[in-house]
Amino acid sequence: MDDGVGATRADAEDRILLHVDMDCFYASCERLREPELEGEPVVVGMGYEAGETTGAVATASYEAREYGVESAQAITTALERLPRKATNPDDPNAGYYRPVDMAFYEDVAADAKAVVNDLGDVVREVSIDEAYMDVTERTNWEVAEGFARHVKQRIEREAGVPASVGVAPNMSAAKIASDYDKPNGLVVVEPDEVREFLAPLDVADIHGVGPVRARELRELGIETAGDLADADTRDLVDRFGDRGRELAERARGRDDRAVEPRGKPKSLSRESAFADPTDDHETVVEQALALADAVADRATRKGALYRTIGVKVVTPPFDVNTRARSLPGPVDDPPLVRKVAEDLLAEFDGATVRKVGVRVSNLDFTDDEQASLGGWDGDGNGNTDGSADGSGGDSDDTESAREDSEDGGAEGEADDEEEGDGNRSGQVSLGDF
Structure with missing residues (x-):
């Protein structure tokens, strides 16, 4: 099998790819350090201390999101929706705010990346908390779920944080699968199930469709991935250029991109x-x-x-x-x-x-x-x-403890990252790695 860029579609459909995404990563790291925060609303960000007037939410736990707190939100808005426990100790609807500690997060991420690099044939690290793995040579579809569960268990055991994992024959479907059952989810989409799995999803869930493009597609009456898959490709190309064809192909469950490492590890x-x-x-x-x-x-x-x-x-x-x-x-x-x-x-x-x-x-x-x-x-x-x-x-x-290593990067195999696919409503990039 050719795992390079020139892989044929038949080869691509035989691949077994994993997308690993650590859930609410910064908040999970804070819970690792303070286990008593488990189950509590946790907000990681800046600007919430007395006298500070500006700042933003870097990540919010799922419990905090129930109060309307979201990543990239102004910290003043977050505090209005979820008061700070430190200043409102008797308020049952208050949450815990913690400052960003990138050195600590990078260290935890290195533990998770070590697992991913150990278990993947080829790995592409996308951000501090996200990576693709090609495991075609390590497993087969009959036991792919068990293999993915092993990845999750090793990350939780060795890094101490939960991860959601999606398994599919291509990168875009694997990413959607990892988002499908968060937090701590595991979703397997076999080759002959991809189009059926994608069809009922909101068109905004298709990998590469951002808010602006989703709005434009809805103006054309395209609400779901199934609608996009059934749309006339020529019309999409006329409206969006080659990007229209690419998105339609992904909605049809086709994505021939190979998992390729980015740069040399440090x-x-x-x-x-x-x-x-x-x-x-x-x-x-x-x-x-x-x-x-x-x-x-x-x-x-x-x-x-x-x-x-x-x-x-x-x-x-x-x-x-x-x-x-x-x-x-x-x-x-x-x-x-x-x-x-x-x-x-x-x-x-x-x-x-x-x-x-x-x-x-x-x-x-x-x-x-x-x-x-x-x-x-x-x-x-x-x-x-x-x-x-x-x-x-x-x-x-x-x-000293939790300081960056002398080469300026966290432990782990690869410190060179590519920018993620937009804000995934989980976590803001703060110049990670």
């Missing part, structure tokens, strides 16, 4: 959560060394050299600690990844750990002969008096 990571938090340092190190092997192998297979090796240690309740060490140049050196990871973890001997991770970052994709530090004249710990970028100084970079 880092590669693997993480693992313990069933119960442990203070057994040997257990933590043993798990980290297995992760180090997996990360180093993945880097080798991708032809990636790395300038930085790091670890992440999550301690209860959800305190994230990252440590990283810069190298004098880009290398492909699996034994060094193990050694540096073990050295960095020494600081956490005796700590109770709920999750551990290993990452290589500052990647360099070149065809040059691979480098190794096996014979490098250093102190054995990866320390030198020159930093990876040649700026000099101490190269043992220690990062």
Whole structure:
């Protein structure tokens, strides 16, 4: 099967694609940090503190939406509809407001992205909380639902947040399927069911139809996806150009676009959560060394050299600690990844750990002969008096909890993002990644 841009329609219909969308992501992250917020109306945004006059809602939980609070809404409007619990403690209709903490959200997203990249044949990350996966070679339609459930369960277990997943033979149908049964939904649309599944949906639900285009289509009497599928393509092209044909094809369940990665990843990571938090340092190190092997192998297979090796240690309740060490140049050196990871973890001997991770970052994709530090004249710990970028100084970079890693991105495989498909009424982009 050709999974490139030139895939035939028959090939496209054989594909099994997943669209993963983490529900009310910023609010879910806040609930991860404060479990007592579960089931409560939560608003993440800016400008709600006393004396502040401007701001907007970044995301609102489903409970907050019941009060009319929406993403991109002026914070003053949100406060009118849902008073703040902190200033109205006795009001049963008040909600919880939290400031945007992108460093924390990016860290949680990295955990979810690590799962997506581990389970997908090809992955296209769209935003901090959304990605497409091509899993054609990993599963088949008979067990696709079980595979998708496994993706959901691993994200919830390893990242701690819920995700909705849509499964379909093409990207646009998969995205619609993930939105169909939110929150925490799972919808599978098999190849011979796509057009029937789409037909009764509002035309605005078709991937690529925004509010303006939906209004224009309704002016033509096109109210549903079925109406759009049945419309005369020539009339649509006359009115909307090639975009009209494209939207009609999607309404008919056809979308030949292949899931393709966007750009080169900036880092590669693997993480693992313990069933119960442990203070057994040997257990933590043993798990980290297995992760180090997996990360180093993945880097080798991708032809990636790395300038930085790091670890992440999550301690209860959800305190994230990252440590990283810069190298004098880009290398492909699996034994060094193990050694540096073990050295960095020494600081956490005796700590109770709920999750551990290993990452290589500052990647360099070149065809040059691979480098190794096996014979490098250093102190054995990866320390030198020159930093990876040649700026000099101490190269043992220690990062405080929830701060960005030294390469400026969150952990996870790919930090390069494309802009999402408009505001999905769930969350506002705040310059994510």
